Amino acid sequence: MTTQWFGERVERREDQRLLTGAGRFLDDSGHDALGVAFVRSPHAHARIIGIDVAEALDVDGLVAVYTWDDLPGRLADPLPLLIPHPDLTHPRTQYALAHEEVNHVGEPVAMVVADDRYAAEDAAERVVVDYEPLPPVVGIRAARSAEHLVHHDVPGNVAAVTTQELGDARAAIAAAPQVLELDLAMERSLSSPLEGRGVHARWDADDQRLRIRTSTQTSTGVRAAVANIFGLPDVAVEVITPDVGGGFGTKVLHPYPEEVLVPWAARVLGREVKWVEDRYEHFVSATHERGQEHHVRVGFDDDGTILGLEVEFWHDTGAYTPYGIVLPIITATQLPGPYRHRHYRVTFTSLYTNTVTCTPYRGAGRPQGCFVMERTIDRIAEQLGLDRAEVRARNLIGPDEFPYDFGMTFQDGRPLVYDSGDYPAVLERLRDLVGWDGFAAERDAAAAEGRHLGIGLACYVEGTGVGPYEGGHVHVETNGRVMVATGLTSQGQGHETVFAQIVADELGVDIADVFVTTGDTRRFPYAVGTYASRAAVMSGNAVALAARQVRAKAIRIAAEALEAAPADLDIESGVVHVRGTPSRGIPLAQVAVLSNPLRYAFSKEAQAATQFASPADPDMPPVPEDDEPGLEARDYYSPVRSTFASGMHAAVVEVDPDTGTVDVVRYAVVHDCGPLINPMIVEGQIHGGVAQGVAGALYERLAYDDSGNLNNASFMDFLMPYLSEVPTPAVAHIETPSPLNPLGIKGAGEAGVIPGSACLAAAIEDAVGVRIDRMPISPPELWALLGERVAT
Amino acid sequence: MTAMRKDGEVVNPVAVDHEVVVTVNGVTRSARVPARRLLSDMLRHDLRLTGTHVGCEHGVCGACTVLLEGEPIRSCLTFAVMVDGARITTVEGLAAPDGELGPVQRAFRECHGLQCGFCTPGFLLLTTELLTRSPEPGEDEIAEALGGNLCRCTGYVNIVRSVRRAAELAKEQLS
Numbered sequence: 001m002t003t004q005w006f007g008e009r010v011e012r013r014e015d016q017r018l019l020t021g022a023g024r025f026l027d028d029s030g031h032d033a034l035g036v037a038f039v040r041s042p043h044a045h046a047r048i049i050g051i052d053v054a055e056a057l058d059v060d061g062l063v064a065v066y067t068w069d070d071l072p073g074r075l076a077d078p079l080p081l082l083i084p085h086p087d088l089t090h091p092r093t094q095y096a097l098a099h100e101e102v103n104h105v106g107e108p109v110a111m112v113v114a115d116d117r118y119a120a121e122d123a124a125e126r127v128v129v130d131y132e133p134l135p136p137v138v139g140i141r142a143a144r145s146a147e148h149l150v151h152h153d154v155p156g157n158v159a160a161v162t163t164q165e166l167g168d169a170r171a172a173i174a175a176a177p178q179v180l181e182l183d184l185a186m187e188r189s190l191s192s193p194l195e196g197r198g199v200h201a202r203w204d205a206d207d208q209r210l211r212i213r214t215s216t217q218t219s220t221g222v223r224a225a226v227a228n229i230f231g232l233p234d235v236a237v238e239v240i241t242p243d244v245g246g247g248f249g250t251k252v253l254h255p256y257p258e259e260v261l262v263p264w265a266a267r268v269l270g271r272e273v274k275w276v277e278d279r280y281e282h283f284v285s286a287t288h289e290r291g292q293e294h295h296v297r298v299g300f301d302d303d304g305t306i307l308g309l310e311v312e313f314w315h316d317t318g319a320y321t322p323y324g325i326v327l328p329i330i331t332a333t334q335l336p337g338p339y340r341h342r343h344y345r346v347t348f349t350s351l352y353t354n355t356v357t358c359t360p361y362r363g364a365g366r367p368q369g370c371f372v373m374e375r376t377i378d379r380i381a382e383q384l385g386l387d388r389a390e391v392r393a394r395n396l397i398g399p400d401e402f403p404y405d406f407g408m409t410f411q412d413g414r415p416l417v418y419d420s421g422d423y424p425a426v427l428e429r430l431r432d433l434v435g436w437d438g439f440a441a442e443r444d445a446a447a448a449e450g451r452h453l454g455i456g457l458a459c460y461v462e463g464t465g466v467g468p469y470e471g472g473h474v475h476v477e478t479n480g481r482v483m484v485a486t487g488l489t490s491q492g493q494g495h496e497t498v499f500a501q502i503v504a505d506e507l508g509v510d511i512a513d514v515f516v517t518t519g520d521t522r523r524f525p526y527a528v529g530t531y532a533s534r535a536a537v538m539s540g541n542a543v544a545l546a547a548r549q550v551r552a553k554a555i556r557i558a559a560e561a562l563e564a565a566p567a568d569l570d571i572e573s574g575v576v577h578v579r580g581t582p583s584r585g586i587p588l589a590q591v592a593v594l595s596n597p598l599r600y601a602f603s604k605e606a607q608a609a610t611q612f613a614s615p616a617d618p619d620m621p622p623v624p625e626d627d628e629p630g631l632e633a634r635d636y637y638s639p640v641r642s643t644f645a646s647g648m649h650a651a652v653v654e655v656d657p658d659t660g661t662v663d664v665v666r667y668a669v670v671h672d673c674g675p676l677i678n679p680m681i682v683e684g685q686i687h688g689g690v691a692q693g694v695a696g697a698l699y700e701r702l703a704y705d706d707s708g709n710l711n712n713a714s715f716m717d718f719l720m721p722y723l724s725e726v727p728t729p730a731v732a733h734i735e736t737p738s739p740l741n742p743l744g745i746k747g748a749g750e751a752g753v754i755p756g757s758a759c760l761a762a763a764i765e766d767a768v769g770v771r772i773d774r775m776p777i778s779p780p781e782l783w784a785l786l787g788e789r790v791a792t
Numbered sequence: 793m794t795a796m797r798k799d800g801e802v803v804n805p806v807a808v809d810h811e812v813v814v815t816v817n818g819v820t821r822s823a824r825v826p827a828r829r830l831l832s833d834m835l836r837h838d839l840r841l842t843g844t845h846v847g848c849e850h851g852v853c854g855a856c857t858v859l860l861e862g863e864p865i866r867s868c869l870t871f872a873v874m875v876d877g878a879r880i881t882t883v884e885g886l887a888a889p890d891g892e893l894g895p896v897q898r899a900f901r902e903c904h905g906l907q908c909g910f911c912t913p914g915f916l917l918l919t920t921e922l923l924t925r926s927p928e929p930g931e932d933e934i935a936e937a938l939g940g941n942l943c944r945c946t947g948y949v950n951i952v953r954s955v956r957r958a959a960e961l962a963k964e965q966l967s
Contacts, residue, residue, distance in 0.1 A: 011901050018909030019897040021843015021883035025910065028842035060807060118828065194847045194855055194910045194944045245845065245910025246944050279848040492908030492945050680904045687947035688907065715852035715942070723939050723948040752947075 005501035005511050009680040012497045013516070014490075023243040026198035026215045027276045033200060034063055036262060036275035037120035039110035039127045040284065041102035044136035044354035044708020045150065048100055048129060051110060055126035061119030064269065065127065066111045066261070068099040074229045075264055079255060082221075083324030087162040090154045092352070093322045096257040102131070103150060103319035104356050105708055106284025108257050113265050113273060136354040136708035140293050140314045143351035150319060150352035159317055159350040160325045164332060164408045169345035172308025176299025180379050185774040186368045186757065188291035188316065188702040191361040192720060193491070195245020196282040197256065200274040201263035211238045212263050215245070217252035217489050218529030219519045225255040226263055234525070241519030247491035248692075249360040250286045252531040253322060283713035288702060289361035291316035292331065292368045300380050304391035308343040311335060311372060315350045318357040325350050327358060327365040330411045330463075335369030338423040338461050338646055339377075339395040341406070354708045360531060362692060363753045366462060371775060374458040374758035378765070388762070389427060389436055392459060396423040399736075411532075412466040414641035420736045421646045423459070426670045429732050430457065434650035434668035442652075452657060453665065456762025457650040458755035463642040464673070464747025465537030465738075471526050472543030474503055474550045475632035478596075478606065480574060480589035482507060482514045484547075486539040487527020489519035493749060494681040498536060499543050501677055502743070506547035507554075508571030509588065516543075526636075533645070533747025536677060541637035541741045549633035554591045557631070561586055561594060592631040597622035643738035645746040647671040649690075649755040651727075653763040660783030662698055662764055667727040672734040673748040682748050683731055689752015691726040696753065697760040699725065701776050812876045816841065817885030825872045832856045834872035835882060843883035843913050847942070854941030857914035858882050864921055883913035886920065895961035896920050896954075905954030907945035914941050919955050923962050929955070 017023050053065045068076065078093040098109045110127050114120035135148040142148070143157040150157050173179055200213040210232060216222050219239040227237040244251065258275050266273040277286070294313040300306050315328040325348075332346040377395070381388040397404050397418065404418040431437060439455045446453040473485045484503050490496070500514035507514075517523045518539075528538075551571060558576035559566040562584060570579045577585025586594075593609050601607040608614075616622070623629055652666035669686055676682050692700075699719035703711040712718045737744030761772040770785040809824040816839065823838035830849075835841045835858070847855035849868045856868040859881035886894045893901070896919045906912040915938065922929055922937040929937070934955050943951060 012904070014909070015901040015906065016893075018906055018912055019883075019893060019900055019916065020887050020891070021841065021913055023843070023909050025842075025845065027836070027846070031837050031840065118826075192944065193908070194853060194942060195845070195908070196847075244908065245847075246908045248944070279850065492906075494907070684904050684907055684946060684950060687949040688945045689947075691947035692944075714850055715848045716850065720942055720944070722942060723935060723952070726947050726949075728949045728952075729947075 003505045005504045006677055007675065008501070008678065010497055010501055010511065010678055012494050013500060014494060014496050025195055025243045025245055026200060026213055029213070030200040030272055030274045033272035033274035034113050034115065034269070035117035035120045036273060037112045037117060037124040038108045038281070039112065039124050039129060040281070041098065041105055041107045041109055043102060043131050043133050044105050044138065045134040046102050046131040047134060048098060048102065048109065049132050050130040052128040055128065056112065056123040059119060059123040059126060061115035062123045063113045063115065064265070065123065066097065066265070067109070068095055068097040071096060073231065075260060079257065079322060080225055081324065082322050083326050085160065085324050088160040088321065088325050090159050091321045091324065092151050092154065094257065094320050096260050104354055105710060106281070106356060108285065111261050111265065113269065117276070138353055138355060138704050138706055138708045140291065140316050140351060143316065143353050144314060150354055154352060157352045159321050159352055161347070161349050162325065162329070163345065163347040165345040166341060166407045167343035169308045169310045169343040172343035173297055173299035173310060176307040177301050178383065179297065179299050180376070180383060182296050182376065182379060183294065183773060184296065184372050184375055185293045186290050186371055187776060188288050189361065189696055189700045190286065190288040190702060191248035191250035192282070192718070193246025193248050193250065196277040196279065197251065197258065197286055198274070198276040199258050199262040200272070201266035202272045203267045203270065209236055209238055210263055210267065211240070213240050213242050214259055215251060216241055216254060217247045217491065217531055218254055219489060219521050220487050220525065220527040221254040221529055222259055223521045226260060229260055239521045241489040244489065244491040247530070248362045249289070249364060249531060252529055253287050253359045279715065280713050283718065284356060284710055287359040288318060288356045289327065289358050290368065290696070291358065294372045296372060296376050298376050298380065302384065304380050304384055304386050304394050306339060306341065306395050309341060310345045312347045315348055316353050316358060317350045318353060318355045320357045321350070322357065323359040326411050327360060330365035331369040333408055333410050333416050334366045334461065334463065335373050336406060337370065337373045338397055338421065338459050340397050355704055362689065362750045364532065364750065366460060366754045367696065367757055370458060370460045370755050371758045371761070374755065375761060375773070378762050389431055389457060393424065393427055396427065399424065410463055410642060412642055417641060418461060418644045419738055419740050421644060421672060422734060422736050423646060426646060426648050426672055426734050429734060430648045430650055430668060430670040433670060433730055433732055434652065434666060436650065452655045452767045453652060454655065454763045454765065454767025455650065455652050456759045456766055457648060458758035458762065459648040460754040461644050461646045462533065462747070462751055462754060464533035464645050465639055465643045465741065466532045466534050467639050468528060469636050469638035470528060470538035470542045471524060471634060471636040472539060472546040473524055473632065473634045474543060474546040475630065476550060476554070476588050476592045478589055478592045480513060480587065482509055484514060484516045484543055485523040486518055486543060487521065487524040488530045488535055488539055491530065493535060493685065494678065495535060498677045498681060499539060502540055502544050503547045506544050507551055509574040513574060533749040533751070535749070537643060537741055537745055537747050538637055540677065540745060541743050542635055544743055545635035545637060546633045549635055550631060553595065553633065554588060554631055557591050557594050558586050595631040596629040637741060639740055641740070643740045643746045645673045645748065645751060647751050649759045651759045651763045653760065653767055655764060655767040655782070657768060657786050660779035660786065662782065664694060664727040667729040669729045669731045669752070670734060671731065671751060672736055673751065674737045674744055674746040675735055676733065677745065685748050686731055686752040687729065689750060690729050690756065691721060693753040693756020694726060694760065695721045697757040697775050699776060810873050812872045814875055815879045817881060827871065827873050829872045830868055831870040831872045831875060832867040835867060841882050841884050845910050845913060847910065852942070854914045855911050857917050857941065859917050859921055862921065862924070864918055881917065883916055886916060895965050896923070896958040899958035899961050900954040903950050903954040903957050905946065905950045911941060911943045915943070915951055919958055922955070923959055927962065928959055
């Protein structure tokens with residue numbers, strides 16, 4: 001099969017509608033729906049004494065106000081625990097509307113439905129909730145001290161404690177010639193997609209269908225939860241993911257309370273109901289991530305080879321654990337990076353705090369793990385007076401050491417085994433790309449001008465393409481269109497394009513004839529979702545496998561019609577023809593006609609498939625036993641375990657010691673996600689990830705005060721970067737195919753963000769000689785560190 | 793909605809509707825809206841022009857950017873009643889009537905200047921205004937013109953490339 005589209009910088013199919021204002025985001029439909037506003041807790045921790053809605057009822061346009069007392073049956077139960085784990089001994093999930101207690105500022109307490117959002121907010125303001133404030137637990141330190149408890153029946157605020165070990169780290173460290181101990185931390189942040197969450201629901205009484213549009217990363221997840229909670233048959237619940245203005249992880253949590261409450265209100269009221277969150281709501285009720293504190297002990301020898309590594313860390317999970325302990329598991333298992341560990345022990349404690357629940361944000365625990373591993377290696381190099389790239393090189397897993405088994409369990413419940421990679425090649429390319437070897441001269445030249453330049457690098461390995469599976473449906477219609485459906489969702493990654501590229505190549509058609517639908521349970525009901533950099537690997541392979549089946553069937557049918565041997569046939573430009581004789585062929589559209597034995601010809605072309613059109617074998621039924629009508633197929637890709645992408649970033653920064661500001665002068669990325677389906681799209685993913693990595697290092701943090709108020713719950717004070725803050729990275733690719741899937745690909749969606757804090761911390765340290773143990777770092781904080789350094 | 797008492801006095805100012813007439817993308821449109829109706833909401837929900845997006849409603853992200861008399865404004869910080877009689881350009885006005893993309897739009901597609909597309913209408917209008925004012929903008933001019941709008945997906949790299957390409961395509965189109 002010659003590939004025409006795979007590997008090409010194909011312009012995106014999505015762009016036509018998105019560039020003309022014809023995108024269909026959640027709030028772009030349902031103009032006649034009732035509007036919704038939520039009364040949310042202003043307290044981080046409080047008992048609800050009473051809720052008085054009397055004044056709200058007077059507001060013009062009010063339709064209904066609901067509290068927990070109104071919720072029937074399973075709607076009144078805590079929301080599902082999505083990912084249980086034996087070590088998660090004290091899981092807690094929230095109620096859809098708070099019941100007796102609130103555990104973070106922003107927790108929903110009452111739902112107001114009105115003619116529109118304006119009226120709903122008018123009414124929501126008039127709902128009076130009587131709270132008895134309780135002592136809030138804010139921050140890891142407070143959680144560990146357990147002076148106060150978030151949940152009265154969770155001792156020590158501990159949701160889970162887990163240990164995983166490879167070899168015997170303590171013995172190895174005890175025997176090591178050199179030992180270092182360090183404390184590192186990363187602060188809380190959040191995904192903050194530009195489009196917030198939203199849910200639009202309608203009970204279609206004619207069709208007996210609950211139709212839900214939600215800005216989610218998992219239609220099937222929402223559907224399963226809603227069907228279960230409402231006691232509806234699966235087929236009665238349809239979940240359609242519209243165009244989504246970014247997800248970055250936060251929209252994979254489901255069901256958010258609003259995702260069950262809005263459909264419930266739609267059913268109860270017999271009206272369309274739509275809720276669209278505002279930015280404040282997003283900050284205080286869409287999930288957060290990143291907050292962790294680590295303690296590291298590492299034993300190494302005199303040339304920097306790591307002999308043993310022990311990490312203990314504390315993970316701030318917020319008020320609830322619907323996502324279980326997947327995040328800290330990812331940190332624990334991705335922390336080792338691309339290095340040859342023989343003895344590694346990691347213990348984490350997942351702690352509750354009276355803050356918003358934490359679930360994955362792009363990187364999903366890996367940025368923290370990478371920060372810890374890379375800062376540790378930098379310290380080793382510093383202690384030994386060795387080059388930081390050299391120390392890394394000495395520890396890298398070699399290209400001939402795959403598969404590399406860590407003897408641990410990854411976040412998908414499967415063995416942590418790196419399948420392929422070439423880490424030394426990546427490092428060498430990066431040293432070249434950023435100018436690592438010649439940097440000393442660059443730094444000296446700048447110093448002569450009174451400027452402070454520094455360089456840092458960081459490496460990561462990323463488990464991508466996690467299971468359990470995804471599916472693809474490929475259908476060639478009688479009009480020649482190739483309709484493709486997969487159940488996972490899209491938030492801007494170009495799935496309609498890359499999956500079309502794959503199918504067009506497999507089938508031998510023009511990409512313009514391929515139409516891809518994602519995230520619609522009506523079109524494909526078995527799916528998991530878009531997260532963990534899995535979509536290309538999972539759905540890419542699934543649609544490829546389905547397309548291969550369609551191709552085989554098309555050739556079989558065409559072979560009969562052309563009276564040729566299947567092995568002699570090719571498909572090019574949508575025509576099945578005898579190889580070498582393009583004139584002896586049938587268009588796929590006609591093959592599709594022939595694939596469905598007809599009684600009634602709906603068109604002239606369809607006559608060829610009717611019962612008298614060609615002589616029939618009187619002993620064979622029109623549709624043989626092992627066959628089905630139609631030129632279509634459904635197939636699934638289910639991986640035995642994750643496939644591991646990798647990469648390394650390097651940054652050159654200039655620090656102004658008078659102001660503490662950091663300017664990123666140069667940023668380089670070398671990236672291995674295996675073969676690239678669409679290099680343009682992969683690079684776009686890297687650019688966006690790097691922007692979030694730089695932002696996470698220098699600008700973005702969530703500022704909770706000790707009372708549990710989120711002080712920067714708006715774009716005014718939460719510093720998302722504009723154009724001026726983001727560097728243009730130089731990007732190079734290495735491609736080590738994955739042996740685990742038919743296309744040999746690995747995921748790419750999150751990689752850009754993972755090493756940002758690690759390599760920038762290293763660069764800043766290199767520039768001005770202060771210790772950076774905690775990220776992000778702001779100019780005042782850096783300035784203070786510089787002051788301390790001068791003072792000592 | 794209760795708006796007037798029998799003696800003609802307004803009891804609920806929120807409930808009084810004002811007629812707002814605007815020319816949007818060359819077409820005269822009107823809507824009856826309360827004084828507090830945001831321009832972004834009027835465009836999106838009263839006029840059903842949903843290409844203008846709302847990202848923050850406090851004037852920081854710029855997803856709601858439209859052109860008012862040719863100048864970029866934040867429609868989320870503007871009341872509809874403030875623009876009665878004005879000419880507005882939204883993203884829906886950038887393509888030709890037959891749907892053919894304009895040079896700015898074509899450039900963004902060529903250069904992968906969008907991913908999720910939510911911030912895109914704002915950037916398209918900023919670029920349109922920039923190139924109208926300065927057909928061959930330098931790097932600093934581009935940075936200044938685009939520097940007040942947020943994008944969470946692209947890291948801005950390809951947006952800037954798109955603007956440079958748009959300048960080229962616009963020039964080609966003229967000649």
